[in-house]
Amino acid sequence: MCKRYFPRSSVMSILALMALQCLTSATNAADYKLxxxxxxxxxxxxxxxxxxxxxxxxxxxxxxxxxxxxxxxxxxxxxxxxxxxxxxxxxxxxxxxxxxxxxxxxxxxxxxxxxxxxxxxFQNGITSRAADGFETLAALENRKVGSITGFSFLPELRRVKGLKLSLYDSSDAAIRDILAGRIDAVVGDPPVIDYAISMNPDWKLVNKPFSDNNPDFPLLTGSxxxxxxxxxxxxxxxxxxxxxxxxxxxxxxxxxxxxxxxxxxxxxxxRPSISNFRAGVDRPSNWLPPACTR
Missing domain, CATH: 3.40.190.10 (Periplasmic binding protein-like II)
Structure with missing residues (x-):
């Protein structure tokens, strides 16, 4: 095996950098309110x-x-x-x-x-039976829909015409009710729903992103x-x-x-949204959201 040689000055620089990093972490940790x-x-x-x-x-x-x-x-x-x-x-x-x-x-x-x-x-979506395949706000009108207590988009969801909303403490409980036929659809966490559906194909459920992207319902339908x-x-x-x-x-x-x-x-x-909505709100005006470009 070929060993790489580092000059003594380089080794000392690396050690100094490591020590500085440790010191910085320790100093920062002391500033945290835990x-x-x-x-x-x-x-x-x-x-x-x-x-x-x-x-x-x-x-x-x-x-x-x-x-x-x-x-x-x-x-x-x-x-x-x-x-x-x-x-x-x-x-x-x-x-x-x-x-x-x-x-x-x-x-x-x-x-x-x-x-x-x-x-x-992410973009929110609608979980429904595969035969229904709901993906628009209009599809939720006059239907029984489940969601999770405390979600930010609930005020918008309540504005959908005729929608009857049931709230749950967890996605599992909401999915159980759609499988039992007590509700027609669920609007929940996309990754949680997608993961659950992928693990249970026999449920015959789909989770489709909102196709509306309606500016009057930005938290619910925005990408x-x-x-x-x-x-x-x-x-x-x-x-x-x-x-x-x-x-x-x-x-x-x-x-x-x-x-x-x-x-x-x-x-x-x-991939971030084209709209840099956090700049000037809780981030500096020149802030840009990160992305993976590979």
């Missing part, structure tokens, strides 16, 4: 392929991204199971440090939480929306450092490699 020092308390709502725990480590798309970022920042992970309906309040009251796993960016959430750079992009992690505004330093770690994973396209493990293969999930 429930437990050195430990990142993570809200776990239990939906794959978003963010769950397996053998003491975070898995799922956002889970693996956060696990890598936390390790680089020298933080341990502490999972805290809870329902999504209480997750945002848990961050605000200091019960947990962070929420993630298919958490959508909205301007309202940016006012109440420090939101990271995106881990991916290129962003998934993020959310932290307390008091933890902006950690949010910034996590954003830097996420951008690094975008730059080497590591996010796409993670996504492929969970069926997240659509190129649209790694």
């Amino acid at each position: 429930v437990e020092p050195g430990t990142l308390s993570v809200a776990i709502t239990g939906d794959m392929p978003g963010l769950v725990v397996k053998d003491g480590r975070l898995v799922g798309y956002d889970g693996e991204i956060l696990q890598i970022a936390a390790e680089h920042l020298g933080l341990k992970i502490k999972p805290v199971p809870m329902e999504w309906s209480g997750a945002i309040a848990a961050v605000q009251t200091g019960r947990v440090d962070i929420i993630g796993g298919n958490v959508a960016w909205t301007e309202q959430r940016a006012k109440t939480l420090s939101l990271t750079d995106p881990t991916g992009y 290129g929306r962003q998934y993020v992690f959310g932290l307390s505004h008091q933890n902006q330093a950690l949010a910034n450092d996590l954003s830097a770690q996420i951008r690094q994973q975008w730059e080497n396209c590591g996010l796409r490699s993670i996504g492929e493990k969970y069926g997240n293969v659509s190129p649209a999930n790694y």
Whole structure:
């Protein structure tokens, strides 16, 4: 085996850089406002392929991204199971440090939480029986539709003519009701629904993105929306450092490699919206969303 030779000056420079990185991580970690020092308390709502725990480590798309970022920042992970309906309040009251796993960016959430750079992009869709194949707002009119408590687009969904809305604490419960015929459709987390359908082809369900892209229903039908992690505004330093770690994973396209493990293969999930809607809101006016260009 051929050994590479590094001059002593290069070795010393590398060691100095490593020491500086360790010092920076330690200094930053001391600035973080955590429930437990050195430990990142993570809200776990239990939906794959978003963010769950397996053998003491975070898995799922956002889970693996956060696990890598936390390790680089020298933080341990502490999972805290809870329902999504209480997750945002848990961050605000200091019960947990962070929420993630298919958490959508909205301007309202940016006012109440420090939101990271995106881990991916998505468009909402309608889950229905394959024979129905709903994909428009009009298809939901006068129908029984299920969704999840606390989702940002619920006010828009309630405006659909004649729609009768049932709310659930989890996607599993909503899917059980559509299979039982108690509701006609579900509007939920696209990755969660897609993953569940792919694992259960006998359900004969489809999840089709909204084809409307209606400007009067931007949260419900808009494309290129962003998934993020959310932290307390008091933890902006950690949010910034996590954003830097996420951008690094975008730059080497590591996010796409993670996504492929969970069926997240659509190129649209790694391509930002043409509308740079966060610039000048919770990001500088010259900010650009990351993308995987490979």
